[in-house]
Amino acid sequence: MQKEGQIRIPSGCAISAVISKSGKRMSGEKIVSSMVPVHDRSNGLGGGFAAYGIYPEHRDFYALHVFFDDDVCRADCENYLRERFEIVDAEVLPTRTMREITDEPVIWRYFVYPRRTRLRALQVDEREYVVRVVMKINSTLKGAYVFSSGKNMGVFKAVGYPEDVGRYYRLEEYEGYSWTAHGRYPTNTPGWWGGAHPFALLDYSIVHNGEISSYDANRRFIEMFGYRCTLQTDTEVITYIIDYLVRRQGMTYEEAAHVIAAPFWDTISHREPEERERLTYLRTVFSSLLVTGPFSIVLGFEGGLMALNDRLKLRSMVTGHSEDGDRVYIASEEASIRKMDEDATGIYAPAGGEPVIVKVKEGRRAAVGEY
Amino acid sequence: MGVEFIYPEFEVVRNSSRCIACRVCERQCANEVHSYDPDERVMLSDESKCVNCQRCVSLCPTRALKIVKSDCTFRENANWQSDTIKEIYKQANSGGVLLSSMGNPKMLPVYWDKILINASQVTNPSIDPLREPMETRVFLGKKPRSIERDEGGKIKNNLTPQLELSMPVMFSAMSYGSISYNAHKSLAEAATRLGICYNTGEGGLHEDFYVYGPNTIVQVASGRFGVFADYLDAGAAIEIKMGQGAKPGIGGHLPGKKIVGDVSRTRMIPEGSDAISPAPHHDIYSIEDLRQLVYSLKEATQYKKPVIVKVAAVHNIAAIASGIARSGADIIAIDGFRGGTGAAPTRIRDNVGIPIELALAACDRRLREEGIRNDVSLVVGGSIRSASDVIKAVALGADACYVATAALLALGCHLCRTCHTGNCNWGIATQRPELVKRLNPETGAERLYNLMTAWRHEIKELMGGMGINSIEALRGNRLMLRGVNMTEKELEILGISHAGE
CATH class of the missing domain: 3.20.20.70 (Aldolase class I)
Structure with missing residues (x-):
């Protein structure tokens, strides 16, 4: 049977997220618990978390989380890494041995920064350099897969139910100002850890519920720009789209949302002239990055979160906030929010294509809600 | 007639019990296939001029006409098919380049007909165009290749002319x-x-x-x-x-x-x-x-x-x-x-x-x-x-x-x-x-x-x-x-x- 990456496997899912606008760090315990009431939205074939602000002592280095098939693959990959990065720290990622999680790969964590000479020779900025190395490892190095590559953040994922995955990675021992979670319901048995969510590149991480019908149109477009969709998952392609629009095109998250979940032409035609021109421009120029089909995503990035539904809102997603207004919650179902904070208030279902953007400190919101 | 003769490709079949000799077919045919015999008061056909455009068939008020492929054939030959033979005769007659119109009619693969389209089932909902917007613009x-911004940070419209x-x-x-x-x-x-x-x-x-x-x-x-x-x-x-x-x-x-x-x-x-x-x-x-x-x-x-x-x-x-x-x-x-x-x-x-x-x-x-x-x-x-x-x-x-x-x-x-x-x-x-x-x-x-x-x-x-x-x-x-x-x-x-x- 073909593994994930060799064949495209659609899947349904559960997502949840929490962020503290004042940047207060929270342990992973709550976000892990939020996945318990939506257990049935997963089927044990993938769960994962992204956490921001968890490596303050290493905040200046890229934290690489890597799956290896075995130690031979690890040695090869480390050689490859050493040629391209200064490795500041390397260690086995701490896990808990438990009955629910089996067939573990070798999982390591590296804190690195790019070798300056190489960087200069390539004439690219540091982030582009990291992207290229990650792409190269994931598409060409056998038995090695980098699943987290941002600064001061990390992705933790595995085959299993999300609440078990959270315990497996000892997430209660980490503290972050923002967390996202994912439980997966793929329609096939991938049996491969890399296929779980979140999917991440640099500090962008995506958890996603849905199956996008525009997948191959998006993939074939984005691959023009050096991205390689090795996993053939929706989440991977959405992550690359975000990276392309935000990092490489320099768009705001809101502008990126207006590309990915562009308003209908009819809606655009009713906007004020200036806004109409802007939306028409974005839709016309980046038409191949319009994502159709059901999805709800939470995009994590340094200092914030963005939640977005497809244009027709074909997947459930609600938002809410703590009574003091500091914490904002996003989840597939309200039950997950209640599990994190039973006094949560302001429960709101964002409209299709309406981005909800929450940023730390400024506490601003993009299009909706009093966040 | 003789060696240059090629039997007409089509035959005009006129149902005489339906034909009222209204002469519509005669007037409609620019190729002059149909004619009227006033003595016998019947319509005649010269099928050698017929191109099978179906004009007379479509306009005949009594549906008295049909055009069929002639069944006068050469001896069957998988290599020398009748079109090929006729083309040789035509070129031997005229010494000219053969002319044709419209697209290639040969039995070459039509890939469209070997390609099938997907539809959603279960994992992804299909969308009803009668209920939801469906955009074809x-x-x-x-x-x-990249966006540009003005001093105020607004995205500039750097799009060249488009055909909408x-x-x-x-x-x-x-x-x-x-x-x-x-x-x-x-x-x-x-x-x-x-x-x-x-x-x-x-x-x-x-x-x-x-x-x-x-x-x-x-x-x-x-x-x-x-x-x-x-x-x-x-x-x-x-x-x-x-x-x-x-x-x-x-x-x-x-x-x-x-x-x-x-x-x-x-x-x-x-x-x-x-x-x-x-x-x-x-x-x-x-x-x-x-x-x-x-x-x-x-x-x-x-x-x-x-x-x-x-x-x-x-x-x-x-x-x-x-x-x-x-x-x-x-x-x-x-x-x-x-x-x-x-x-x-x-x-x-x-x-x-x-x-x-x-x-x-x-x-x-x-x-x-x-x-x-x-x-x-x-x-x-x-x-x-x-x-x-x-x-x-x-x-x-x-x-x-x-x-x-x-x-x-x-x-x-x-x-x-x-x-x-x-x-x-x-x-x-x-x-x-x-x-x-x-x-x-x-x-x-x-x-x-x-x-x-x-x-x-x-x-x-x-x-x-x-x-x-x-x-x-x-x-x-x-x-x-x-x-x-x-x-x-x-x-x-x-x-x-x-x-x-």
Whole structure:
């Protein structure tokens, strides 16, 4: 049977997220618990978390989380890494041995920064350099897969139910100002850890519920720009789209949302002239990055979160906030929010294509809600 | 009679118990097949002149007529089939090049018919176009590689001129001269009502049709007939015709007898002179010359119009498309080997060029591999026969399709493939006034409007079934296609999987 990456496997899912606008760090315990009431939205074939602000002592280095098939693959990959990065720290990622999680790969964590000479020779900025190395490892190095590559953040994922995955990675021992979670319901048995969510590149991480019908149109477009969709998952392609629009095109998250979940032409035609021109421009120029089909995503990035539904809102997603207004919650179902904070208030279902953007400190919101 | 005799291809079967000798068939047949015998008071037929255009059949008030294929055959021979034998006789008689019209009719693979479309089940909802918005609008033209902002941080509109279409279909080039005034008017009127474009072909633009300019693509071909400043300014886009699917590598020839009256004036050549389009553009002997023509036309129109370069699908089409994409063209139109024509040498029509499906797949992939797919739009034609062909073309990577034969069929064409005789009984491929007036442009426009409206409905249904609610999310979405009855190589070139995979 073909593994994930060799064949495209659609899947349904559960997502949840929490962020503290004042940047207060929270342990992973709550976000892990939020996945318990939506257990049935997963089927044990993938769960994962992204956490921001968890490596303050290493905040200046890229934290690489890597799956290896075995130690031979690890040695090869480390050689490859050493040629391209200064490795500041390397260690086995701490896990808990438990009955629910089996067939573990070798999982390591590296804190690195790019070798300056190489960087200069390539004439690219540091982030582009990291992207290229990650792409190269994931598409060409056998038995090695980098699943987290941002600064001061990390992705933790595995085959299993999300609440078990959270315990497996000892997430209660980490503290972050923002967390996202994912439980997966793929329609096939991938049996491969890399296929779980979140999917991440640099500090962008995506958890996603849905199956996008525009997948191959998006993939074939984005691959023009050096991205390689090795996993053939929706989440991977959405992550690359975000990276392309935000990092490489320099768009705001809101502008990126207006590309990915562009308003209908009819809606655009009713906007004020200036806004109409802007939306028409974005839709016309980046038409191949319009994502159709059901999805709800939470995009994590340094200092914030963005939640977005497809244009027709074909997947459930609600938002809410703590009574003091500091914490904002996003989840597939309200039950997950209640599990994190039973006094949560302001429960709101964002409209299709309406981005909800929450940023730390400024506490601003993009299009909706009093966040 | 004798050695040069070829038994007629068709027989006119007249049911004498129904025939009332009203002589409608006689009046309707420009080929003079039917005649009346006043002595016997019966209708007679000379089937040797019949082209099977079905005009008499359609207009016979008592349904007394049918045209059937003659069963007079040569001795069967798998190698020497009757068409081949007849062509040999014709050439032995005349010493000339065989002429044909419309697209390649041979039993060569139609890949559209080997490609099947996906639909959503369970994991992803299908979308009902009657309940939800379903968008078919497309913008053709070059897209900027990166956004730019003004001092205030607002995104600047750095988009070059685009061709906006309400659906990804246009009527492709057919010149005034090869088809009639009324046929052109039907196309122009329908394109305007539909929010799409029609194409002048290389015969210039009749002064009456400047009013349809926003929905007109004006063509500049190797003969440059009818090209002047007002003409270029009139259109929504300018198309440089380098080649045509029905006759790649050769030019065109409209005989002097068709260069009459308005046709002469519109083409800007004297009445009765042959309109000969050279095989190449004599100012384009290579890609760098094409670039000069592209920019000459842009200069002439103040960079306000997208420029299309139309080429025939030939063997190394992907490399050619790549060259065109770098020549400053905004849109590449590729015409497959089944594309129609008003007249082409038979040998060329039937043997030169490649299928559009393969050409499209190869070009789309090549442009993506080179990272320049967004620098141009791709339009394909030759032949797109239905809404499902459109869907398959878009999923393979096309931005839009060109249709011509389907449009002519809507106008009444019965594909008798004798356009080159100029005796079109349906008033389409003729300049004889008594025949032209048979095509009512209001009715013609209405029928074209109906056809495209029907296709649009079908396109929406098919998209909705796939869970796609905007045509751009289908473009290049090859996972939505599967092949049957194809070799590994064919699937590889098309970039699709076999059904069941």
